[in-house]
Amino acid sequence: MSLLNRSYSVLPGFRLGFGISLAWLGLIVLLPLAMMIVATSRMGWPAFLGTVLDERVLASLRLSFVAAAIAAAINAVFGLLLAWVLVRYRLFGKRFIDAMVDLPFALPTSVAGIALTTLYAPNGLVGQYLAPLGIKVAYTPLGIVVALTFIGLPFVVRTVQPVLQELERELEEAASCLGANRWQTVRRVIFPTVLPALITGTTLAFARATGEYGSVIFIAGNIPLVSEIAPLIIVSKLDQYDQNGATAVAVVMLLISFALLLLINSLQWWSARRNGAQR
Amino acid sequence: MSDSYSATAEARWVRWSLCGVALAFVFLFLLIPLLSVFQQALSHGVGLYLAALTEPDARAAIGLTVRSAAIAVPLNLVFGIAAAWAIARFEFRGKTLLTTLIDLPFSVSPVVAGLMFVLLFGVNSPVGAFLAAHGMKVIFAEPGIVLATVFVTFPFVARELIPLMQSQGADEEQAALVLGASGWKSFVRVTLPNVKWGLLYGVILCNARAMGEFGAVSVVSGHIRGETNTIPLHVEILYNEYNFVGAFACASILALLALLTLVIKSLIEWRQAREQNQASGRVQLARVRRAGEHA
């Protein structure tokens, strides 16, 4: 294990633990990923670009990312609010609400998909009140945003919540003693402290939303150029035995999600460094 | 609610409106969708509901879902423990890279994950052709479903354990070794009891996702009724056939599973918080005692 430059430890089992991890990682994650790279490289640039630059594909990519961005923005606002209420206020049924926040993690996406579709359809429980106002949710891009908001909510709440919990009261008291009113304290002391976590949570929600499939396909209506998301393009290309086409779209999505992953990691590194060396 | 005079609280109307908005959001976006699943499933009576759950295709879907989760979860459990042991207990080059790679499946679209396995084991690939020649089918068959499930649930256990074990440190294991325990003994008697709640937490999240995965499984399954349909896929088929009672009946099983997951998760968190409080209480008591002795 000299290659890994491992520092000395009395604990046994490094080789075993590391070996199992690497083998399993290789088999389940790296091998399929490598296969994808091989498949892409065999495709050649013209075929790749031909697929990716197709109008329908571009529209679906645009839709996936724009809808994900809107949903992430909504979640940033309401997730922060929900985390604040859960941490700061005494509220009837708080434990229940706190547990419910994780519902989108626990509820299978297809279940969420059909439930939201039924609710927001023009004759649905919620949709019937929106239809007279001229707001159509199901089978439109708006429906996609609704589904992606549902999926992303826990990411923001669960990253912001612990930071709010650990926020020292003394900081707010100090600001108050210095003459700041409550709004100034929230804006200038609390918000900047929470911001790194908020950005991380929002980016996580965004990343998850871009690749989301199960909850979206039911509510989207899947109209080409209007409400067809990128993962659906991959599936329909596969259904038409167009593996290369599917791979090309998948590669674009993968590259974007890797970029996001990199962004999240550097954000975390940045905020760790910024807040490093604390008492 | 806390004293309105306090230096660190908002005005009463601000608090009430924030609470109101938050509650409305939870109600509209989380609670109503969940309740509507059960409402729809039971909308035509309990008889139809039970009939939808006991028809052969539904039973086959339930069986397949339980089977694939029963394979995928233990595999990822072993992996998760191994990875957490290596990462949380040792310093080595490439540790950050390994951690990042473990998180990777979270940032890959489930559909893309399914596609990767189609590319690897499909008829067009050398591996797939080789397996087909020996009469083994991966894609559009159970092995493919299990593989896709393993992929999407890959990080859950490791992710839960790594930070937990890092924060606990290796002191206790080292103490066990010094006291003469073997590496294995110290692992079973010291490490595992210390992380048992985190472990359980990871396992139930892993299980919930394994049973509920849709996108990745959808791509590799082939949707053969009664054979390669998991419950989520079965829900989709029934829904697309306008068999709403059947779709929501199957969905209600998954929703119950989700509720059960949330209940267990809350119980674990509640327990952990209690243990932590007791521990910090003890520490505080000890501190007070020590201060008393010094004075």
Add this chain to the structure above:
Amino acid sequence: MSIEIQNIRKQFGDFVALDDVNLTVNDGELLALLGPSGCGKTTLLRIIAGLERPDGGQVLFGGEDATHRHVAERKVGFVFQHYALFRHMTVFDNVAFGLTVKPRRTRPSPEAIRERVMELLRLVQLEWLADAYPPQLSGGQRQRIALARSLAVEPRVLLLDEPFGALDARVRKDLRRWLRELHDEIHLTSVFVTHDQEEALEVSDRVVVMDHGHIEQVGRPDEIYENPASPFVTQFLGDVNLFHGRVERGLFRVGDFAHPLAGHDDSDQALAYVRPHDLDVSMSAAQALAQGRIEHIHAVGPVVRLELRQDDGSVIDVALSKERYRELGLTPGDTAFVRPKKLSVFNGDASDYVI
């Protein structure tokens, strides 16, 4: 600005933190609130600041009722034990915070703010750290920045909650002296909370000793040290030996020993408290307060500490000067006799405080 505290009461659930407390802080003085943890000193400080609302009573600033004023309007400087610096802001921005949150009408211009902040940083001798972030500073530096920040708004009073509590012993000592000098320079009415009697006695103009939500004694450090008003104060201010005796016709008696007292009623149960350095040792039994076998001699430093074991098993601590120790030529195992140069006597049963 003087502070008057009138009949302040504060309860947390069943726990009475402050029970009818009255106190006046004179304009320009540095006052220490001293007491064990849970005695109510921090609660009192927080009530003065407006961070806590009293259940009853009034707080007057310069004769004017401030009890119901919000913290933000009281113009108090508050320094927290754990500094409470804003870690996402530079040192400069931390100090400038109080000025930048002022309403536009009264807010100084950016240049004026800059000048004021740099002046304060010079005052705390840390101007070279203006662009650093709090996590990059040492504990002592952070506390000085916290002080500069609280002074920026030109507070009417300065309140410090265990300001040196989180610091190393050495830094603590330096900072203590520095705070005293700073106070002599700016003469701002200041109240600081501490559980360290040495700190309170060394730094402050007056000390308030508190216990169980009551004020036990108020006075100059030397007054309090020389004439403690209660057994609690005596014990809290430092090591002390306890002797049981009785008071008869103005004399405190233990066996042969008699010491004249002023204004004490006769009592069968009286307690005498004697500090280790107020005891003298000799080899003769005449007029001795007590006797014991020398168990340990710690002869490091200018003061020699002896431990005498009495017949009943209790220990007497004695501190002698090195000269006196040499003169006596003591060795472990000797039986020695102690005589007090000074003692404090209280009537009552043996209410031995555990601190």
